[in-house]
Amino acid sequence: MQDIDRLNQQFSLAEAVRFEMGPNGLIMIEITTPSASAKISLYGAQVLSYKPTHKEEFFYLSEQSVYGDAKAIRGGVPICWPWFGDDPSGQGRPAHGFARNQVWTVVDTHQKDTGEVAVKLQLTANAHSRQFWHCDFHLEMDIIVGASLTLRLTTTNTDKESFTISQALHSYFQIGDINNTQVRGFDNHHYLDKTLDFTEKLQQGNIRFVTETDRIYLHAPTYCFLEDSSLNRKLLIRSAGSQTTVVWNPWQKAISLADMANDDYQRFVCIETANAADDSVTLSPGESHQLVAEYLIQD
């Protein structure tokens, strides 16, 4: 159990970093820098908020989110790890793995000369993870808050055997209106359509949302744009260590999601920097892999 007083003693930074009690006793890191503020939940190492100074919030966070209770918080940037989507072994283990449902450990906080704040969180094999996955691992999440938000998830194989993972930084971007939103950058890219049993299709033009959208873009570009004319905002999403991008909006299926209002599908789009489908990652003992996403406003 990580005590708030101890965390504040060890890792708070003057005006920039402090630890607070969030809903249901979950510990949150509140970050303030000259160029942005952010909130991170230790449960899931999940960024829940990032707001550049004088600009709109980047992320959607459902008002009906469940905090803790082995559920993922619905919004911000959940981490899907060590598998993306349904249990690849078909044994009914939790969708999107277990990292989003575990309390992570704080390893470091510091402020750079530029004013950016960097937070490092860690997860290693434990009794809970072993219920679902027998491997030994070291997982590190670096979160860098400044004029942009950078997330870097480093997986190191500390086991005696190789293992294979899939994963995603499952960012829920807040938008003004789904009807005035498009994603640019995937023209002429193939994708697997999860709503049609993973049928492969070709994207023509920008992605627009008119129905349930659940796609894994293959050989994905290293950057794309989320254009939202209601908020008059263009976000740039840069990725590294990833060859797949997942684009998801549940549309009317939001009704079946207990932790989301029925019409909330109009207010977010998920664009997920991933290693999914054939883009899984195999690591030998001692090897590491980094999955990186950076989000910023494009003027």
Ligand SMILES: O=P(O)(O)OC[C@H]1O[C@@H](O)[C@H](O)[C@@H](O)[C@@H]1O
């Ligand atoms: O409800 P969950 O487990 O957080 O998953 C939400 C969605 O996450 C997306 O990444 C998947 O492509 C969807 O198929 C899934 O429905």
